[in-house]
Amino acid sequence: MPELQPADQPLLDVRHVTKRFGGVVANHDISLSVERGTIVGLIGPNGSGKTTLFNSIVGYHPIDAGEIWFGGQEISRYRVDHIARMGLLRTFQQTRIFGEMTCLENMLVSLPEAQRTMLDLFGKGRRRDRARAAELLEFVGLHSKRHHRAGSLSFGQQKLLEFAMALMSEPEMLLLDEPTAGINPTLINGLVDRLRRANAELGITLLVIEHNMRVIMNMAEYIYCLAHGELLAAGPPEEIRNDARVIDAYLGAS
């Protein structure tokens, strides 16, 4: 993807974004930025507007105010598929994969569209792509299930598949919506490790919504905290961890 922005600009720059649903203000004047190659966390009690913000960023709905800059372009008017082709992908809280297709097929259908031509579409898939798909499935530990219907996988396995599919698309940046939710605690370390490696080895910038404090404090370099649709606090994990307002927000919400 041609990069028109100077290297010191953040990859993702959300400026004063507001989103309303009817009378409810889900996001109010939210600003955050993510530097290329970093892992940034987004936390906050349930209902604070984190997923709404993700949806706004990826173009799922139009925003009411503000701007969203990605890779040097203002994207708030773009449609979901266009933004995805620019290299900004997201995973879903409820884990969405293509249930009727095999894992391998799910991977093959995740090839970055922007680089494909019509001829590719009507081909059977290059050997190289199939090899890479198998490799990524191996990376998340699903290689043995590659010919199984994705819908037959357990929830945790589907989450891993979704993650592998995201990697297959070679994104610049990945928005992860609660990647460890519903995963067996003994496997969380494995997942976090893979996320770190995706970031370190493949250079994928990550913005992660997380409820698991241990995970996000260890993984993120910078954290934003939302509450009641507004930005409550921002800073490195050590600061956020001890921020009274953040603690209040979580305690108040429970």
Place this chain on the structure above:
Amino acid sequence: MNRKTAHIIALLALLALGLALPWIAPAHLSQLSKLWLFLVMAFGWDLLGGQAGYNSFGNIVFFGIGMYAALALQVGLYYPVAEYTAAKGGGTEFVFTARQIYTGLALGIPFGGLVAMFSAVIFGGLLLGMRGHYFAIATLGLAVAAAELAAGWDYIGAGSGMVAPTLPDAVNGTRLFYYLSFGLAALALLFFSWLYSTRFRLAINAIRDDEDKAEAMGHYTVRHKMMAWAISALFTGLAGAIYGNLSRFIDPHDIAFNAEVGVWMILMAILGGKGTFWGPVIGAIVFFGAKELFWTWLLGWQRVALGVLIVIIVVFFPRGIVGWVRERWPRLFIEPEPDEEALDDTAPPMAGGKGEASHA
């Protein structure tokens, strides 16, 4: 024997059977021609409905458009269409030579298909943004609107319809139309056999399984939907063009834009197994057989029987015959492709992942 070989053998057997039928069952050629056309219509619908997840209740609109466009051209090449349709004999007094018949067919049938495809592109722009039952009913509305419009358009015969060009004695219509029908079916079988092995199939399956997700991954969903819709219209239109000739006479409500026939297309695909290759094939054959049975033995109640059949299929066998087979013998379906096996041998744990992900 693996899946691919079995598939090829079955395909060849079916094609051979089709070629041989004029010698095996010459008395039933007209009916068998319809069966081949039904097969094509089932494929056409299933591409859109079973593979892409866009359940059209009005695919018949392309059937009718192809039918009228073809016949209009077949006549219009040699005589003014308006005069032809206005004629008292319904057009039977116009004389066509064998040469004119053949030329008419050679040009008319593809023309019918192309006009249908072209109209699909126009309609698609309007309708493909809708999903689910809205799409279903919008397409139904389109089909019944087409019937009414055709019924009011004198140029193509309005409510009285149009008669296909009378065949001179030199032309054996039954055989000719059989080979045209079978030819189209053969083309469809080979084409869809190929199409379903490409990544395009995966792309439209993705739309079916989760369109939002496909968009979120950057797929050109609009483009893919439109392509499936256009291909579906093309084949349905071609089938219509041939059917119009086969039935020798076309009219807006009963033959060209018959909403009920439009639903038959859906039924065939579901009965056989939505979203599979052999589903439409098996579904068309079984459905056609059932229909013939009902129309022969239950005349006067055949539609009641058909209605009951529809309800039974939809309620009790939504996955169809192929789906049922898949459930009983799942092993038949997980076998990998041969070239994949070679790849698998080279993919032991290379990236050093932290072991297999067991059930989390």
Place this chain on the structure above:
Amino acid sequence: MTVQNLQLLLQAPIFNVQLLLDGMWIGAVFALAAIGMALVWGVMNIINVSQGEFVMLGGFITVWAMEQGLHPLFGIPLAAVALFVLGWLLYRLVIWRIVEADMFTSLLATFGISIMLQQLMNTVFGADVRTAESGLGISFLFGGAITVPQIKALSFVLSFAIGLALWLFLKKARLGQAIRATAQNARAARILGIDTDRVYAATYAINAALCGAAGALVVMAWSIHPYMGLPYTLRSFMIVITAGLGNLAGVIAAGLGLGVAEQFAGFLLGAEFQLAFVFLLLVVVLVARQIALARKRQYLK
């Protein structure tokens, strides 16, 4: 033809009033059928494609009653009861199996029912267009310029009366309230002890009864035919999606509006294109809705 008729409308306003009234009489019946469809859709998430066939059947039962010597007006309660029973039966045989299923399944299943009913009516009642003579006369307004067949005006009033009765039932009667509760949240209703299965059966049967009554009105004031059902189904659908599922006033307005629009279209475009107009309008309404939603990057669900 069209241009001449248009000029006629512009030059002689009185024609507009005639068309308006004609449209309202039939529009009320459209609204009645639409209310039934909205009921089944809202409560059970089923789009009843055999809606029009229920209407036709109501008309045929009225014709039969007339042939037995009863005045067709008795057809209204008779058709309502008969269709209620039919609706209940259909629910017990078929519909209960598809209540939890997806829309596509219910569309197909009810389409199957409609095909069955079409031919049953054809076989039992014959393939002719039928009408039932109510014996009511014609009134004249504005010194004879406007004709109002009294049966049509009566049908209008009765449609409203039936609609009102239904509204009261849903508001006051226990079963009516149970239906509304189930429509809002079936699971919660079940937890509260409501037998949702009975609610569904009642809803479907009530819808059938509404259509039956509508059919009785149609056969008296207009005409019926075994294969004339689908237009009614599509009209109901159009009205419901224009007005929105919970919007009773909207359904009535849309029903009347559609009736009027159809009359004008029939007058301007010719009677043979009236149905074409209705069906194209359906497509146009859906497309317009879709475009409006697309602005918000949503789609019709």
